[in-house]
Amino acid sequence: MKRSLLTKSLAIGLAATVAATLAPRPTQAEAAEGDRSAFTLAVLPDTQFYSRYADSNFLPEYGTTPFHEQTAWIAENADELNIPFAVHVGDVVDVVGQESGWRAADESMQNLDDAGVPYAILAGNHDVRNASNSVVDTDYDLANEPFLDTFPVDRAEAHDTFGGADPTGLNRFSIFEAEGQQYLVLSLNWRVSDATLAWASDVLDAHSELPTIIASHDIISIQNDGVTGETSPNGERLWDALINDNDQVFLTLNGHYHGSAKVERQNAAGNTVTQILTDHQMAYEGGNGYMNLLEFDITNGEINVNTLSPWVVSKPEDKLTSYDTPVLTGANEQYSIPVDFESRFAGFTTVEPAQSDLSARAIEILTEGFNGAPESALAAAGNEHDYVQAEGTLAHWQLTGDAGEVAEGQLFDDLAGDSDLYREAIDASGSATAQPGNVTIVDSAQTYSPSQQAVCFNDSSRERFSYLTTAPDAAVNNADLSGGYTIETFLMLDDEWAADVNGWSKALTRSGNRSLIEGMPWSQWDYTASPAALGISNLREFQWTEIGEDATRGDKTNWSGEILTGTWSHVALVNDAETETTVMYVNGAPVLRTAQDTFGMSFNEGMPWILGSDWVDDGATNGWHGCIGETRIVDRPLEAAEWLTARPDVSAFSAEAAVDGDTVLLSGEGLPNAEIRIDDPSVAEQAEAVMAVQADARATVGDDGSWSAQLSAAQLAEGANAEGAVTLTLAQAFGERASEAVSVVVQVADAETPGDSDEPGDSDEPGDSDGPGESDPTAPTSDDAEADGDLPETGMSAGLPALIVAVAVLLAGFGLMRLRRVDS
Structure with a gap:
């Protein structure tokens, strides 16, 4: 059932019902000696995508929505952060005829209703049936406007800050009190008629002693640089009709234009009017829950603007991305606006000062226990071949x-x-x-x-x-x-x-x-x-x-x-x-x-x-x-x-070694177009002769995933140690991105026997060991080794008197490096 539409005509005498006798406010110098006098105004920018995708995206994925988390956080922290009021600047939903969007918006704003946090909400271009620039609020079929079904005047009346509404019910004003001072908030529809402007002017005249904030969906826009603000055509109309000649208007708030911007203009009285735009809808997840907190620091004469997201800190850690930053600190996202409240509004009064720095406390509350997204696993490519080969x-x-x-x-x-x-x-x-x-x-x-x-x-x-x-x-x-x-x-x-x-x-x-x-x-x-x-x-x-x-x-x-x-x-x-x-x-x-x-x-x-x-x-x-x-x-x-942004696992390669005459053959499998390097300098004790041989031995893995390289056994033997072995190091690489070096031990000569010399009479005949013509009957033969299972255990080949190849385990996932012997 539709809620009934109730409207209130403006009563000039209403000012008397909301006026208060307030204690004199101490000077800024006096207040500075004690606690700060400050309060926080919460501002909700375009929530349209949160409402639109509540049922299809957010609730199935997270069990909640950014809109809901924003208002729940405001409600929970209103007392500690001294938040007397909140303002929604329009585009509450994305599709005006989508019932689920209005339901999501209704449930989210109910958090503030239930907590007794008063607020103003207005219709943006997505919230009305006809958003044409030439169609104004008095042209609407008011009985057919979903905004008035979900946010009728009687819902606003439930808060004691409500001051009144125009005959359409789409334009309203509220008066809230903070730090002993009353403030007027004038909320205007997407496109207002001349009659509405006249109504709004009467509201300002009736409350000329109150500092005033005007909120509407379209007031200032943003240039292509994404930083510089400028007055929009609709904003210029509001400036001429309501802002310029009413010195009490010191601040305007709007959304609609994507990004964050600020404009400061001088009114007819020569005073500054600050105009703030915030709209994050085109950012990650439709805005990622970012909203503004404006801390009015009366003591120090400034308004501190912060952009933060209760939604980001509500997400499970495994769903966080690099876009999930609780507090934004970019241009027009975190800044201070100097305001000499005493001279700008001589009628300001104050009662008890607030607690400490509210901006710092808000950020502290928000980020407590938040660890952020895991560090990105992305790595820059080593070269043009460094990507995952995708089947299909x-x-x-x-x-x-x-x-x-x-x-x-x-x-x-x-x-x-x-x-x-x-x-x-x-x-x-x-x-x-x-x-x-x-x-x-x-x-x-x-x-x-x-x-x-x-x-x-x-x-x-x-x-x-x-x-x-x-x-x-x-x-x-x-x-x-x-x-x-x-x-x-x-x-x-x-x-x-x-x-x-x-x-x-x-x-x-x-x-x-x-x-x-x-x-x-x-x-x-x-x-x-x-x-x-x-x-x-x-x-x-x-x-x-x-x-x-x-x-x-x-x-x-x-x-x-x-x-x-x-x-x-x-x-x-x-x-x-x-x-x-x-x-x-x-x-x-x-x-x-x-x-x-x-x-x-x-x-x-x-x-x-x-x-x-x-x-x-x-x-x-x-x-x-x-x-x-x-x-x-x-x-x-x-x-x-x-994806092309992912890197293949360079440790995924295998190798085997074989001897064919005076050549050591290396071969194996790897990633297509990767380079197999056999000259890694990590083994510093290698002989220069070994390094020279390896320097020419680089292999490129073919499209079929195989690679091979050849080394000179004779040259390697020149760098052999006393046991007749050399250590080769292998790595798979795409440019500078390489796997860890893997050592391969190659037996390229007989071990030196203590006492051996080149004295006359010595013989190097095959089979010689202890003396000329003698042999060692206990030396194991190739057959003996195979019978004892030594080859599978040690991974070594035996039987070649001069060239025996032994290797270490290369890489997990590929098992042992395989060895094979080629008899010649």
């Missing part, structure tokens, strides 16, 4: 070559087969403005990319583009991905990327026309686009769009958080046919918006894969403005341990 790889392009311009027709080999890429000729590309220098190879890549080169597409736009393409007959064009897939690539946006020029461009496209695929339903968006593409939105979000194997299910999409320019990202798209989901991972972290009810991928036969542009209406368009690195397509879902 259909195409793998490393995009390497001489740095500089990529010529038209220049090839990039497919490491997996015969699906090479080449730069499409400008005349055939469809761009009349593309230039040869628009595509270049650079010596730059993401840290964990095996290939440390990439191809950059410069000066790209919707009309100016170039691209790399597979040939019309490339095998990967018609790849069957019905069993699932993994697509990996490394991407970077150019620092000069601009939304109006480069928004909605694509980096990787399986070209074609989805409208021609059987069963494809008509859609308003991208009906003639390619079957699948990875690109960037106008809000700098990675977007993956695909038509699954069953085209009748329509387009499925994944969206990342906001992507910074000039920064490399590893993107992995993993489609699991069994769970019928596609998950996008950015730098190892899954994005929140998982594509569901999809498996495999539809395609148009004979159409190429292209890198560097979109493909719509049967032609290329909208070039990628940035760089693309190593890219791989696999015909099954891969775990992270098989």
